[in-house]
Amino acid sequence: MTDASPAQQAPIDVAALADDPYTVYAQFRRAGPVHRITGTDGLPAWLVTGYDDVREALADPRLSLAKRNATPGGYRGMALPPALDANLLNMDPPDHTRIRRLVSRAFTPRQIEQLREPIQRTADELLDVIAAEERTDLIVSYAAPLPITVICDLLGVAPADRLDFRSWTDSLVAPDPARPSLAREAIGNMLSFLSHLIAGKRTAPSDDLLSALIAVRDEEDRLNEDELTSLAFLVLFAGYENTVHLIGNAVLTLLRHPEQSAELRADPTRLSSVVGELARYDGPMPLAVRRFPTEDVSIGGVTVPAGETVLLSLAAAHRDPRRFTDPDRFDIHRDATGHLALGHGIHYCIGAPLARMETEIALSALLGRFPDMALAVAPSELRWRPSMRSRGLLALPVRTGGTKQTLADR
Known part of the structure; x- marks a missing residue:
């Protein structure tokens, strides 16, 4: 097994990662493809940084998502009750295959396309x-309420x-170390609410994803109660949190590249292809969901023992110059096909x-409504969530700069 140097075994500096994860991960990537590190929980882990190695590892069936395959005492994650923990982020085949197949029967392109008009x-x-304000925090006023409205519409949650x-999701995403009870309370509240919501949908179904998940079956197979509740939790948690950061980070990127923003404003139809570059350049997940080898595996020429925690750095992979030319540059003309921000493989x-x-x-x-929107603070004053696993702004203060008149205003 290749040994890591003492420097590579030092704890990760969360503050440095929050401010500029790309410089930190670039240093690791230049030093080698795989490193033994100490995570933010104080436990050892293996960090994978090169694009090819990360992509291959994402699809390697020997790298398990199931926590039962972790070395005893070697992993501490969020403690969830079984009714919230039985979700796709903790499963391998065959359970993963079965549940994903059932979910895909309800989470259809038609179901998603029906949300386009409500999202708009x-x-x-x-x-x-926002148009009535000269200054606003775009996370609070836009990037956060939009996804929560969409997800709650999707699940059939009343306004x-x-x-x-x-509030519950925020308590779980960024728990307050001084008030650990808040996260526990949020878990209990969310479980209680989802259980009652599912019971109500079972009695009186409607045209929403949760009702469809309750009804879906594949021959004699269907979701059990824990799987159903856990899926609702995952849709809410991941669908809200990741999209908030994807939108917030994308807006900041565009504000910092006004010439390219102007190009997109002139031809907004190009945005569908630019979202991939935005996700590559500054995505919401610097790391993929942790993995645990079911056997000793070789990654980038380094042997990683079975059961140890493997962290796949999407942030490092997306700035790998061997895969993306001039990767530290945001470019709306770049073909970002192959980015890993939304995963890879099963x-x-x-x-x-x-x-x-x-x-x-x-x-x-x-972009269409506020052509003159600009940051209200210097970029150096922006603050990011103190997290190794998510990349999102705590606030995005902007000056609106006035609105563009719409046809409805004329």
Whole structure:
């Protein structure tokens, strides 16, 4: 087994990762493809940085998502009850195959396309409110409420309950170390709410994803109660959190590249292809979901023992010059095909089409409405979530610069 140097075994600096993960990961990538590190939980892990190695590892069936394959005492993640933990991010085949097949029967392109008009309407309504303000925090006023509205529409959650959902999710994504009880309370509240919501949908189904998941079956197979509740939790948690950061990071990128923003404003139809470059350049997930080898595996010429935690750095892979020319440059003309922001292999994000559609609509509406929008603070004053696993702004203060008159205003 290749030995890592003492420097490579040092703890990861979360503050440095939050401010500029790409410089940190580039240093690891230049030093070699795989490194033994100490994670933010104080436990050892293996960090994989090169594009080819990350892509191959994402699809390697020997790298398990199931926590039961972790070395005892070698992994500490979020402690969830079984009714929230039995989701696709913790499963391997055959359970993963069975549940994904069942979900895909309900999470159809038709179901997603039906959301296009409501997403556009919600974006326009949020921008109507923003238009009355000279300055706003775009995370609070736009990037966060848009996805939570979309996900709650998808699941059939009543508008009155949506603020609770957002609060619970925020408590789980960025737990307060000084108040650990908040995360535990959020888990309990979310489980209780989802259980009651499912019971209500079972009694009185409607035209939403949750009702479809309750009804779906494949021959004699169907989702059990824990799997159903866990899927609803995953759709809410991942569909909200990742899309907030995807939109927020994309807006910041465009604000910092005004000439390219102007090109997109002149031809917004190009946004559908540019979303991939935005996700590559500054995506919401610097790391893929942790993996645990079911046997000793060789990654980049380094032997990783069975059961140890493997972290696949999407942030490092997306800035690998062997895969993307001049990777630290944002370029709307780049063909970003092959980016890994939405996964690869059997764990490719099932909600990817929805996330892309939301982001495209959100950016198109924003660019069209506020052609003179600009950052209200210096880029160095922006603050990011203190997290190794997510990349998202705590706030995005902007000056709106006035709105563009729409046909409805004339």
